[in-house]
Amino acid sequence: MKKNKLIQKTFSLQKDLTDCGVSCLQSLVKYYDGNISLETLREKSGTGKTGTTLLGLYQCATEIGFEAEGCEGDIDTLIKHGAPVILHVIIDQKYEHYVICYSFNDKNNQFYIGDPAKGLEYWKKEYLNEVWVSKTCLTLKPALLFETNTVIEKKKKVWLKHLIKEDQEAIYTIIILGFIFTLLGMSMSVFSQKLIDDILPKQKIHLLLLSISFLGFLLFARIGIQALRELYNIKQSRSFNERINKQFYSSLLHLPKIFFDTRKIGDFVARLNDTQRIQTVIKQLITNTVVDTLGVLISIGFLFAYAWKLAVVCIIISPIVFLILFSFNKKIIEAQSNVMQSYSARESNYIDSIKGIDVIKAFSKQYLFEKRNEAVFSLYQRRVFELGKLNLTISLYSGAALVVFLLLIIGLSSYGVLNGTIKIGELTAIIGISSSLLSSITNLALITIPLQEARVAFNRMFEYSSLKKEETEGKEIKNIDSIDVINIDFRFNGRSRLLHRITLSLEQGKVTCVLGESGCGKTTFTEILQKNYSPENGAIIINNNINLKDISIQAWRSLTGVVPQNIQLFNGNILENIILSEEVNEHKLQKVISLGFDAFIDSLPQGFFTLAGEEGINLSGGQKQLLGWMRALYHDPQFLILDEPTSSLDKENRMFICKLIEKIKSEKIIMIISHHLEEVKEMCDDMIIINKPKVPDLG
């Protein structure tokens, strides 16, 4: 019974036709008290337009800390197994699908199944046998690496504490100033009560002047304190924003390259912007919320002093308002996550279309992209609208509850005046204090909205910040004399094998060409050689004695250089794009120029100081490629990887590059990637061909 409740609480339906596999996995993550977003599971399992392979689910499950096993079984073994299993089934004899088999129920002789397309159901043995055609399944058991919610929450707390550690002093100061500010705020109500009940009726002129002066002093002090509090606030905001941005950006840059391959730029931009939301809420919490909380406490205190019965009424009613508003929490988090996701999609769409403006214009596809933008933008707006509606409902509920509350207070205190237990001045003070209490309670009640927003933003940031960074530890090496690639295999998560048993030897003074048709994995192979991806099997042995996987990334990359297919240029001039540093090493620069690049530099309008423009917009494809060459050679690599290094060059420049390779090859290991044998055959000493694996291998 208890187990069924847990299942009902943790099972979730698929959001998309292709999500059944990852939804099953997510339900089981929650079942075992974990918490991982669908987005992450999709990415780790290689879920694509056709869904997820069992292998992808297995790889993802292992990566997130499950002890997973892909098995074949039958109905009897399933009954005996007794723990939740993901089954690969075929629905209506044609649709591949995944379901969770939670348990077998002896009483009704049926299986308890979590079908992400429909929900929780009981399936008869015969039906399960009929749809479970492949008899393949994935068993899962949380292992040591599996992170439970408690561990994740603990890590989040540590991260947050670390983030605001430097702000503690400022935060306390702001809170104390807030306390004084609130206390002084009450002076007006107290003064009006004394004025009406005591000073004016008894015509105490001397006391009147004295109390006006004192009130003036208090009100001026309040203004001063408010200004001081604001100053601390903006100082804290500035330092927090700088810190959080630096930390998040820096942890982003140290994530492995494969992480960036499947992400959209807009998502990164949106998450960087999320940092702002967190600071806005911190500011709100330490200023308005503190003042409101103190306001509520002090107001109730004063009410106790004037009429204790009224104060008791306040104490009873305030939590009711909170309860009403807290019931909306779950909906708010969901709506806010949706808004943030569609905001990321909106940003990605802008970046994508502006980057591709040439194609849009060349094919006159403005209309198509306008339509696409409309769809993405209207989804974003729809979600903002849904969130807005939710906020509106909350405001309505809280507003109505609080008006009833105020009417009750006015009614009760007026009754007190009528029967002589409350004086007129006290009535004025009570109404003044109740109104400020009213606004404080409303503010406090509504703080859940930005608070939840910041929580969602914080979780999204934490998700990136807590990802495993690129391993930097490893052996140091000073030179590369030889590289022996031995039987390496590679596949992207959930995909069929791309590289199969690749073997080759690269050595100094030799140019090796790697040929192969489009999509056979040549560029992927270069990524493996740059330590961006790790091979599934096999080894890459450096200098006959060290495995590439044991060498420090830093040391390896400082000895390797790449001229990629697409040269990425940054905003700045040509020189900055070559040296990628703040200081020029004249010797290195002259060495590169002397290899024959002077003609290229002279052909640019301002030589080295010509602006490359955003993404090298001011340069032609060939010029970009020459710049890519200069960048690689300036860093004086011992191992040079050339991915289609002359694809954008004219005949003359191609000849120049051929001669250049001849000139530098004696002191380097050179590997050229190409489709065309004709283009590279004169340059190369050795050649290997990568073929696509003939039989798609999924397991």
Ligand SMILES: Nc1ncnc2c1ncn2[C@@H]1O[C@H](COP(=O)(O)OP(=O)(O)OP(=O)(O)O)[C@@H](O)[C@H]1O
């Ligand atoms: N991050 C990724 N996730 C999943 N699949 C990928 C990823 N990157 C590349 N691929 C796929 O791997 C295959 C090989 O790509 P790769 O760029 O290595 O081929 P290539 O041989 O260099 O092609 P070309 O000669 O056209 O440049 C392609 O089918 C590509 O779609």
